[in-house]
Amino acid sequence: MKTKAKPSAVLFDLDGTLIDTAxxxxxxxxxxxxxxxxxxxxPEHIRRSVSNGARAMVRLGFNLEPEQDGYLHKHTAFLDLYEAGIAEETTLFEGMDTLLRDLEAKKIPWGIVTNKPVRFAAPLITALGLEKRCATLICPDHVTNRKPHPEPLFLACKEINAEPGRAIYVGDHERDIEAGRKAGMYTIAVRYGYIEQPETVDLWQADTIADTVSDLAKLLQ
Known part of the structure; x- marks a missing residue:
């Protein structure tokens, strides 16, 4: 979508883009x-790595890789702790609810395409009251190939009858932008997300960049 035509859909990554799970x-x-x-x-040391999931948490917290002794135990323990308190402190980013309500008022469907397993993503969006507002939730469980492959984005569009070439994908990781570009979507990189090296966002080849939720809202208008 290289014009200012009304988008067929706006799709968001989850952690670091739509919601603050840090x-x-x-x-x-x-x-x-x-x-x-x-x-x-x-906290800030951990925050930068949140978009890379539990594997990054175990690496950061215990200097362990998947092939090393002790990794599996700590990975499982971390996920169990997370699942038990899935949304104790997690919220939509400030200003995001207003942005979503604006999309809803304009009858533009919005959805979520994430690499977060459905085990965590589904109860999380329910806890935040988003499950009935969200037009689609696509997790790795629903596809053969996760992002940066475009398959999840194509499936999301199919579920809500949206044309990929007129859709927008918003994300805070290079894999999000790569997936969006491969799907032929207009891509927006958000620099307010969980980015280990914020200066590299300019190299991701996104169609545009939003530094804040307010910037994102203006771009989506």
Whole structure:
């Protein structure tokens, strides 16, 4: 969608784009570290890696890779802690509810395409009261290939009868922008998300960049 025509749909990545899950990730990782008699890590140090999921949390918190002894135990323990308190501190980013209501008022369907497993994503959006507002939720469980492959985005469009070439995809990771470009969508990279190196966003080849939710809302108008 290279014109100002009304988009067929607006699709969002979840963590770091639509919702701020970092507080719960920070809480769970430091709780797990405490169980192993380790000092808590600085919240901002953890926050930058949230979009890379539980594997990144275990790497950051315990310097462990999947092939190493002890990794599986800590990975499972982290996910169990997270699932038990899926939305204790998680919220929509400030200003995001207004943005979504504006899309709804204009009859533009919006949905979520995430690499977060449905085990966590579905109860999370329910806890935030988004399950009836969201036109589609696509997780890795629903497809053969996860992002950066475009398959999840194509499936989302199919479910809501939206033309991919007239849809917008919004994300805070390079894989989001790559998936969107491969699907032929207009892509918006959000720099307010969980980005390890914010300066690299300019290299992702997104159609445009939003530094804040307010910037994103203006772009979607």
């Amino acid at each position: 507080p719960d990730f920070i809480r769970c990782l430091n709780q797990l570290r405490q169980q192993h008699n380790l000092e808590p890590l600085a």
